[in-house]
Amino acid sequence: MERNGVLLWIFGFAIVVCGNQETLQQPPISAKLPSLINMNNDFAFHLYKRVIELPDYQSKNIFFSPFSVSMALSELSLGAGGDTKQQLLSGIGYNSTIFSTEEMHQLFHSLLEDISNRTGVDIDVGTALYASDRFKPHSKFLEDMKEFYHSDGFTVDFRVKETVDQINNYAKKKTQGKINQAVDNLEDDTLMFLLTYIYFKGKWDKPFKPEKTRESTFHIDDKTTVTVQMMHQYERLKVFYDAELSTKVLCLDYKDSFSMFLAVPDDKMEQKNIKDLEMTVSRQHVEKWKRSAFKKTVDIYVPKLSLKTSYSLKDILKGMGMADIFSDKANFTGVSEEKIFVSKVLHKATLDIDEQGTTAAAVTGVSMRVRLHNPLSILKFNRPFMIFITDQTNDNILFFGKVVNPNEKL
Structure with a gap:
């Protein structure tokens, strides 16, 4: 049976990913939140050390949002099954003795809720899921994405250029113009595009003169x-x-x-x-x-800084044990009955530092x-x-x- 591609895109304070399914109870088990933070932060250092192993990045600036990447992979696990799911969970550092996968998604939800209530800085974190008009995701997957990851949903035609423009305009709006081009082009056979983003603008408590x-x-x-x-x-x-x-x-x-x-x-x-x-x-x-x-x-x-970075994470994630999502072994039966796999994982980030504060997106x-x-x-x-x-x-x-x-x- 022919397999179809799903684009996992992670961009600089915006991310593109693919989903998962699970039956979850309602929010938070706040006592376990520190364990989720530790999981995310350990993942951050593992990812960073994989990046600097690559010759192209050893003498270059590096900047990314590990929170965006781990959130995207967690979302992807919602629709994964079998070995695919286990590889994703192991890759992000999930430990079943600390919390269940249901609790993990609830804790991500709790984190997003907390961030959305902050007023002292300008910060926005979220997800957009673009599904082909030729593709039928399971309603449960879409509901969980909305409930736990605040996902916006769009039905599109990936065969027309207007869809790329629509995605880029969304990313530009959510990152306050810091990332104007989340994606250059999309293959006609793309069935789903999952974008996660984070935008941060903070003013120094003690500004520089x-x-x-x-x-x-x-x-x-x-x-x-x-x-x-x-x-x-x-x-x-x-x-x-x-x-x-x-x-x-x-x-x-x-x-x-x-x-x-x-x-x-x-x-x-x-x-x-x-x-x-x-x-x-x-x-x-x-x-x-x-x-x-x-x-x-x-x-x-x-x-003063004004940095832009861009990464293809496919080989890096493979090296971290998440190989099946990119192959015909991929099991995303929680997303759809169709056989699908991840074709790309991309991440873009920006960082600006001046006398007043910092702006970072992804x-x-x-x-x-x-x-x-x-x-x-x-x-x-x-x-x-x-x-x-x-x-x-x-x-x-x-x-x-x-x-x-x-x-x-x-």
Whole structure:
């Protein structure tokens, strides 16, 4: 029997995916929410480390939304069965001893509800499901997508160009114009297109003063430099020195309990560089930074940024054990009676940082406050560094990345 393609698209703070079916009870088992957050954040680091294994990304900026990707794969599991479902659940780090799959979907719903009630920042997370007018998804799958993932639903003809325009206009609207082109084209035999998106715009709790921004040098590596617009503050801010990682950490708060962590290897420790940091850092380190950061009057220098990234995640997800969804072994009987498989998984992301705040669209130890060279008196992010945008109320990593060259263009 002929098999038909389903496009799984994950885009920068917008995502494209495919669905799943399950019988679920109503919301939340709030005591288990931290376990879902841990699952999502562990997935974030596993995905990141798969990305940096690829030669094309080892010396480039990386920025993505692990929350968008894990949510998309969770949605996909709603319609999966057999080994396909097990691979998806294992790939995102699901542990049946902690919560059931029904509870997992309820907890995602709870997270989305909480995000939708935030007022201090501009944040929007959601899903759009486009189904071919020649394709009949199960009503149960559509109902679950709507109930648990706030999915919008559209019936379209993938054979006409207007459908691509419709999807791109939707993505542009939901990401406030940050992602104008979610998809370039679609095959005529596409039966379903699942788009998940996240848009975040936050203003700094303590804004930078534009008149203090100056041209400065950013060191891409020992031999290469670029000129950037470097913002400056001399302010009482939250900082931490991670002795285990030989890394300086700065926490910049937004309004309404969101924060950005910037982590740069200590330039006084010559044997440490960004590659050492990105291979070693984990969820537990970010949790430690949140617990251990303390307020100190410091000089900080942070480059203005405007990044765009784009990824095809098909081979990466295969490498994480989710291979069947892309083959004739795919079991999506919870989506439809037709035999379907995922043809693509795409992710696009954008990040803008300036004096007022950040706009992004599309994831224990030793506290050492004193060192001989006083590493926290000045924090200069003038070398490759890592970025994490987190929800401080629950530690959810919304965005994750590495800046190698602030001037790099997609």
